[in-house]
Amino acid sequence: MMDENGDRAREQQRAFFRGRGVDLDALPDQERAAATARQFVGDPDQVAADPQARVLDPGVDGLIVNLVTNGHQPGAVDLAGRTLRKLLG
Numbered sequence: 001m002m003d004e005n006g007d008r009a010r011e012q013q014r015a016f017f018r019g020r021g022v023d024l025d026a027l028p029d030q031e032r033a034a035a036t037a038r039q040f041v042g043d044p045d046q047v048a049a050d051p052q053a054r055v056l057d058p059g060v061d062g063l064i065v066n067l068v069t070n071g072h073q074p075g076a077v078d079l080a081g082r083t084l085r086k087l088l089g
Contacts, residue, residue, distance in 0.1 A: 001069050002079060006043035012069040013041045044083040052087055063088065 001009040001016075017024050017035065024032055040050045051063055063084065070076045 001039065001041045001067075002044060002047045002076070002083065003070075004043060004079075006041070006046055009041050009043075009047075009070070013039060016069050044079065047080075048083050048087055051084070056087060 001012045003009045013036070014024050022035065024035065027035065040047045042050070055063060065080060065084065067076055067080060
């Protein structure tokens with residue numbers, strides 16, 4: 001989940017979890033980290049840094065991206081592509 005400044009993406013993440021009966025803000029830190037461990041959320045710099053550190057640096061050589069909450073919104077796929085292309089170039 002990504003947008004130009006990260007605020008909307010973080011709200012989309014909270015809404016995604018609320019829709020499944022989970023209030024991220026009410027979870028203890030460890031449970032919140034476990035619930036969101038497979039998500040990259042924020043602005044383009046944050047989203048690029050996170051999979052770089054958590055996925056690519058340890059040795060995985062590719063990514064599959066699923067834009068669950070905002071892939072249908074104009075510009076979301078383009079922004080994700082421009083951001084992540086730099087990592088896999």
